[in-house]
Amino acid sequence: xxVLAAMSGGVDSAVAAARAVxxxxxxxxxxxxxxxxxxxxxxxxxxxxxxxxxRDARRAADVLGIPFYVWDxxxxxxxxxxxxxxxxxxxxxxxxxxxxxxxxIKFAAVLDRAVALGFDAVVxxxxxxLGPDGLLRRxxxxxxxxxxxxxxxxxxxxxxxxxxxxxxxxxxxxEEAARRGLAVADKPDSHDICFIADGxxxxxxxxxxGEAPGQVVDALTGAVVGSHTGAYAYTVGQRRxxxxxxxxxxxxxxYVLSITPKTNTVTVGPAEALEVSTVRADRPVWTGGERPxxxxxxxxxxxxxxxxxxxxxxLTGDTLRAELRRPVRGVAAGQxxxxxxxxxxxxxxxxxxxIAG
Amino acid sequence: xxxxxxAATTPMLDEALEAxxxxxxxxxxxxxxxxxxxxxxxxxxxxxxxxxxxxxxxPSEVIFTGGGTESDNLAVKGIFWARRAxxxxxxxxxxxxxxxxxxxxxxxWLAEREGAEVGWLPxxxxxxxxxxxxxxxxxxxxxxxxVVTAMWANNEVGTLQPVAALAAVAAEHGVPFHTDAIQAVxxxxxxxxxxxxxxxxxxxxxxxxxxxxxxxxxxxDVAATPLLHGGGQERDVRSGTxxxxxxxxxxxxxxxxxxxxxxxxxxxxxxxxxxxxxxxHAVPEVVFNxxxxxxxxxxxxxxxxxxxxxxLLLLLDAQGIACSTGSACSAGVAQPSHVLIAMGxxxxxxxxxxxxxxxxxxxxxxxxxxxxxxxxxxxxxxxAAALRAxx
Numbered sequence: 123x124x125v126l127a128a129m130s131g132g133v134d135s136a137v138a139a140a141r142a143v144x145x146x147x148x149x150x151x152x153x154x155x156x157x158x159x160x161x162x163x164x165x166x167x168x169x170x171x172x173x174x175x176x177r178d179a180r181r182a183a184d185v186l187g188i189p190f191y192v193w194d195x196x197x198x199x200x201x202x203x204x205x206x207x208x209x210x211x212x213x214x215x216x217x218x219x220x221x222x223x224x225x226x227i228k229f230a231a232v233l234d235r236a237v238a239l240g241f242d243a244v245v246x247x248x249x250x251x252l253g254p255d256g257l258l259r260r261x262x263x264x265x266x267x268x269x270x271x272x273x274x275x276x277x278x279x280x281x282x283x284x285x286x287x288x289x290x291x292x293x294x295x296x297e298e299a300a301r302r303g304l305a306v307a308d309k310p311d312s313h314d315i316c317f318i319a320d321g322x323x324x325x326x327x328x329x330x331x332g333e334a335p336g337q338v339v340d341a342l343t344g345a346v347v348g349s350h351t352g353a354y355a356y357t358v359g360q361r362r363x364x365x366x367x368x369x370x371x372x373x374x375x376x377y378v379l380s381i382t383p384k385t386n387t388v389t390v391g392p393a394e395a396l397e398v399s400t401v402r403a404d405r406p407v408w409t410g411g412e413r414p415x416x417x418x419x420x421x422x423x424x425x426x427x428x429x430x431x432x433x434x435x436x437l438t439g440d441t442l443r444a445e446l447r448r449p450v451r452g453v454a455a456g457q458x459x460x461x462x463x464x465x466x467x468x469x470x471x472x473x474x475x476x477i478a479g
Numbered sequence: 480x481x482x483x484x485x486a487a488t489t490p491m492l493d494e495a496l497e498a499x500x501x502x503x504x505x506x507x508x509x510x511x512x513x514x515x516x517x518x519x520x521x522x523x524x525x526x527x528x529x530x531x532x533x534x535x536x537x538p539s540e541v542i543f544t545g546g547g548t549e550s551d552n553l554a555v556k557g558i559f560w561a562r563r564a565x566x567x568x569x570x571x572x573x574x575x576x577x578x579x580x581x582x583x584x585x586x587x588w589l590a591e592r593e594g595a596e597v598g599w600l601p602x603x604x605x606x607x608x609x610x611x612x613x614x615x616x617x618x619x620x621x622x623x624x625x626v627v628t629a630m631w632a633n634n635e636v637g638t639l640q641p642v643a644a645l646a647a648v649a650a651e652h653g654v655p656f657h658t659d660a661i662q663a664v665x666x667x668x669x670x671x672x673x674x675x676x677x678x679x680x681x682x683x684x685x686x687x688x689x690x691x692x693x694x695x696x697x698x699x700d701v702a703a704t705p706l707l708h709g710g711g712q713e714r715d716v717r718s719g720t721x722x723x724x725x726x727x728x729x730x731x732x733x734x735x736x737x738x739x740x741x742x743x744x745x746x747x748x749x750x751x752x753x754x755x756x757x758x759x760h761a762v763p764e765v766v767f768n769x770x771x772x773x774x775x776x777x778x779x780x781x782x783x784x785x786x787x788x789x790x791l792l793l794l795l796d797a798q799g800i801a802c803s804t805g806s807a808c809s810a811g812v813a814q815p816s817h818v819l820i821a822m823g824x825x826x827x828x829x830x831x832x833x834x835x836x837x838x839x840x841x842x843x844x845x846x847x848x849x850x851x852x853x854x855x856x857x858x859x860x861x862x863a864a865a866l867r868a869x870x
Contacts, residue, residue, distance in 0.1 A: 150793070191793055231866070238863035239790055 124148045126236040127245040131175030134247030136182035141286035151183035151190040156199040202226035211354040214381035215456025221271040229279040243282045251288030259468030263291040273460040273474035324355040336386035359452025397449035403475030406442040410472035442475035455479025481800045481848035485838025492687035499728035509721040526730030533737040535670035542713045547661045547682035550695040551581040554657040554678040557703030562625035569625040573598040576821035605770040606638035621652040631663035635805040635818040636769030637778025646675035665736030677701045688732030692725035748776035757850045777837035786860035794856035805834035
């Protein structure tokens with residue numbers, strides 16, 4: 123196959139490209155320039171583009187002996203990921219920008235361009251398994267598994283994707299990078315949002331949405347217990363940084379239960395009030411076999427690296443409904459619900475949808 | 480491989496490479512007083528004379544540098560500083576909108592950091608400067624102008640500038656005129672004295688010499704403040720131990736390129752004309768950029784409507800054909816060419832452009848390979864570009 127390897131400048135995508143070469147594919151490396159101003163982005167950030175990352179990616183491509191180019195995706199990234207991120211927070215939801223980047227950039231804008239230019243598939247360094255059966259599975263490295271942020275991909279997108287790292291742990295990937303003489307072997311992992319260089323999401327949002335002072339209300343008593351400078355800066359389940367003026371009457375800690383953009387109100391309450399047993403979600407994608415026409419038993423994950431709970435999932439039209447076997451705390455609108463089927467060869471992604479709220 | 484990017488860099492001439500290796504085997508710092516030093520000094524001075532003779536300059540007007548970018552910086556900053564120091568009112572730089580970044584960014588830097596005013600001369604749709612525009616500029620601001628800089632030949636679209644006419648206008652006002660002749664030497668006749676310019680940039684690796692060595696030809700009566708301070712090896716205008724082997728090879732290459740220029744230009748222009756004719760036939764909607772006649776013999780520059788240059792480059796590269804989008808990279812990302820924008824092109828046309836540049840090793844097979852690969856590449860690049868259309 124003629125494949126396009128998306129190379130972020132990190133160790134995973136470098137080894138993924140190396141394995142694609144070794145598998146006999148005709149590989150071309152591409153670094154995605156996502157920042158309008160590279161200095162403002164975080165080095166080592168996943169899939170992102172400081173100048174240093176771009177050079178690291180090019181150097182890895184040199185070592186592998188493959189052609190290498192930089193593709194300017196900054197405008198698309200800004201519109202589809204950064205603006206979307208801000209708009210979602212403004213609407214009281216909690217977006218996952220990595221997931222959105224996969225859905226709109228790597229496996230859409232980049233993949234489409236690659237196909238138009240004659241490539242058969244896109245190779246990335248995501249930790250997930252995608253075998254000949256076409257099923258997306260969790261990585262063998264549970265701690266590094268990225269199947270959650272890939273679960274939004276459609277059948278057509280998966281059919282043109284190659285994830286060579288799913289059978290390896292991160293430690294094995296690093297070892298292999300060192301063995302192959304790739305200088306990125308010991309480059310630190312990325313964790314934070316690439317386009318927020320200092321990691322201060324609240325400050326980033328405040329810079330774009332402005333200050334919007336409002337009230338923090340206790341769900342049990344209806345009393346105003348504090349104030350905030352922007353409801354958008356809160357996430358359901360959040361406990362730290364609430365700065366309440368007075369302790370709750372029951373003396374127990376308070377958590378963010380909901381954000382209401384219309385009234386600019388943050389509602390807080392005790393931990394058990396966070397518990398959710400039914401999850402409604404929109405825009406379902408189903409890739410783990412035939413779309414079910416009745417309720418099915420499976421497991422669901424409600425945020426990246428979140429707990430997995432048994433559930434009954436039912437698809438109706440453009441809605442997914444999950445009845446959780448045990449209640450889960452901190453389910454945030456805007457995150458994905460991903461349904462998995464347990465499997466000894468790696469839990470299979472059945473489908474996903476965006477949690478409504 | 481079909482190498483169609485000679486304007487980026489061209490293979491070293493055999494005689495230059497041999498001269499380099501022979502000189503690099505010898506020890507000696509040209510500034511040393513002993514016999515080895517004197518031998519190195521002699522090679523440098525012989526090279527200086529060869530470069531001067533080939534380019535119509537006096538040996539004392541040849542300042543060896545570390546290449547084109549340094550020469551451009553030295554000329555523009557150095558003359559600006561010296562003129563302003565002599566007369567503080569002279570803090571205006573006049574330049575053209577189509578200069579190479581080595582000049583463009585230097586002028587911008589002077590504006591941002593040294594308080595320079597800038598007069599930008601426009602170009603026409605072929606990328607050509609009008610001496611009358613310079614005359615008007617100098618009539619308005621002549622007393623305030625420190626230096627005028629305009630290239631001899633454009634590195635992207637290949638258009639030749641009326642350098643002698645421009646230099647004559649500058650001379651009427653007593654303003655020093657610098658020209659970046661990096662793309663011109665060896666391609667078209669270049670004579671420093673006859674052109675009337677005060678300073679001229681030339682570099683080795685565009686004419687069969689090594690990269691990292693070049694020269695600034697600087698008239699004796701034009702002062703330039705140094706960029707690099709130290710031993711003052713080159714007329715006290717440029718410091719740094721002389722790269723004897725590089726200078727020797729550079730001089731051999733300059734001499735050979737100038738000596739063979741006519742024959743070279745005739746052969747390469749014929750090949751280029753064939754390339755242009757066949758590309759137009761293969762992709763009828765191409766737009767040929769630059770002056771159709773008054774241009775570098777090896778340069779062919781096209782816009783491919785509906786395509787992105789970087790996609791075309793990738794596809795041709797995969798077929799073993801090397802060309803250039805001709806534009807500068809910022810963080811590895813191709814920016815729309817400032818040259819085409821100055822010529823009146825919109826962003827899309829600027830982004831759809833490719834430069835094919837022929838050189839001394841080019842042959843019919845290179846053109847054949849390009850013409851064979853181009854239609855399919857254009858077809859694919861068009862499909863890819865259509866995805867970018869607003870949704």
